[in-house]
Amino acid sequence: MEWSPQTLQFLSECFLNTLSPLPEPRRRAESALSDAADKPNYGLAVLRLVAEPSVDDQIRQAAAVTFKNHLKSRWSPPPPSDRDAQILTPIPDPEKEQIKTLVVSLMVNSSPRIQSQLSEALAVIGKHDFPKAWPTLLPELVASVDKLSLANDYVSVNGVLATLN
DSSP states (O other): OOOSHHHHHHHHHHHHHHTOSSHHHHHHHHHHHHHHTTSTTHHHHHHHHHHOTTSOHHHHHHHHHHHHHHHHHHSSOOOTTOTTSOOOOOOOHHHHHHHHHHHHHHHHTSOHHHHHHHHHHHHHHHHHHTTTTOTTHHHHHHHHHHHHHHTTOHHHHHHHHHHHO
């Protein structure tokens, strides 16, 4: 899934429709997102939507929750021997690296509700990749705390500290 204005529009409409009180548009949107989740760069596209300031906060919040859940199920899927597990397309390694490059700064610069979802997503990644496959995580988080404390942004500092915890 390549990032484009059409992708932004598609994802925005889908996430908006997942919030619908009407079952039919909600089911269609959930189905479309489920199909899209199997495409390469889906997680990255959703993360970019979360970062897009021109998108309504409600849509961005729904996208952040979906992003977190996408990582939970696809970052390190269960082995094929687990018969009860649904077979999901794992996130490709190049996409994982791009997500790791973006997620900390996006988390730090997000509203508290989005920040909490991205913090959980970061914890999912860290559980599998830190420290061996993500040696830059801790230095990046420490640098973020330093920068935020100099700016007296203690709400964001608390968010980073919660992530560290």
